[in-house]
Amino acid sequence: MTLVDPSSTNTVDSDYIAFDDIDREALGNIAELARQFIHQAPTRANYDAWHQMVLDLAPMHLGTEPENGPPPFSWDYRRTFKIS
Amino acid sequence: MVVRDNPISVINALTVTPGVDIATVTMYTYGPTETVQFGYAPSGVTDMDAVYLQRQSTDESDPPKTYWSGTITGINPAIDTVYDGVAMTQDGTNATVQWTQPGLNASPNDTVVFPEPMKAWLGQISNMAERFSHQESILADDFQQFRSLVFLSSWFNSIEWADGR
Numbered sequence: 001m002t003l004v005d006p007s008s009t010n011t012v013d014s015d016y017i018a019f020d021d022i023d024r025e026a027l028g029n030i031a032e033l034a035r036q037f038i039h040q041a042p043t044r045a046n047y048d049a050w051h052q053m054v055l056d057l058a059p060m061h062l063g064t065e066p067e068n069g070p071p072p073f074s075w076d077y078r079r080t081f082k083i084s
Numbered sequence: 085m086v087v088r089d090n091p092i093s094v095i096n097a098l099t100v101t102p103g104v105d106i107a108t109v110t111m112y113t114y115g116p117t118e119t120v121q122f123g124y125a126p127s128g129v130t131d132m133d134a135v136y137l138q139r140q141s142t143d144e145s146d147p148p149k150t151y152w153s154g155t156i157t158g159i160n161p162a163i164d165t166v167y168d169g170v171a172m173t174q175d176g177t178n179a180t181v182q183w184t185q186p187g188l189n190a191s192p193n194d195t196v197v198f199p200e201p202m203k204a205w206l207g208q209i210s211n212m213a214e215r216f217s218h219q220e221s222i223l224a225d226d227f228q229q230f231r232s233l234v235f236l237s238s239w240f241n242s243i244e245w246a247d248g249r
Contacts, residue, residue: 016221016222017221017222018221019216024216024217024218027216030209030210031211031213031217032210035206035207037206038210041195041197042196043192044192044193044196045192045193047241048192051237057227059227062221
């Protein structure tokens with residue numbers, strides 16, 4: 001069973017979000033570090049710092065009608081969990 | 085006209101006691117619930133694992149209290165980790181709790197080792213983060229799944245302790 005953290009912001013599947021420039025830079029760093037972790041096991045300090053960068057992301061909610069139209073495609077997360 | 089009562093449960097005294105790699109949940113309820121689930125996750129993480137609490141006893145107070153307890157094992161947090169928990173009865177009553185799980189004398193120099201499947205997920209995490217950093221907007225659901233993958237990375241790893249244990 002998946003419970004939802006009641007302290008999190010409520011969203012529905014069709015809600016859109018956007019990031020500011022600070023979060024965009026952080027996302028770039030998160031992506032780069034994740035690539036490094038594949039090839040070099042990180043120290044706990046580096047892993048925790050990376051995890052905290054993700055937790056610190058603060059997207060802005062746009063509602064169901066983003067100003068610039070929908071993104072070009074949606075990530076199919078269901079496919080992700082088939083990997084074993 | 086007969087008006088039926090529609091009693092709901094009340095959760096009281098919800099506490100979590102952290103131990104070494106384990107946490108103990110205790111609480112009591114008033115009301116009709118027959119089951120209580122307890123969800124938990126590191127603070128800031130939306131997707132929670134859940135366990136059923138064990139019904140221990142019901143006393144003869146008025147109204148009667150029903151006592152519940154449960155254990156969460158295999159908690160191997162990073163450095164001292166704040167957890168959020170929520171107890172939920174079958175009629176939807178819930179109560180939240182927060183506690184700090186000790187870090188098992190973790191060292192910043194410990195090595196975090198990912199199994200091969202997790203490395204594939206790391207690649208997907210990287211691709212998603214890269215994509216998010218370039219898009220004007222994304223689906224909130226995509227972001228939740230991104231964070232869920234990152235959360236999984238905290239579960240599906242092993243530690244090589246710097247102190248050689």
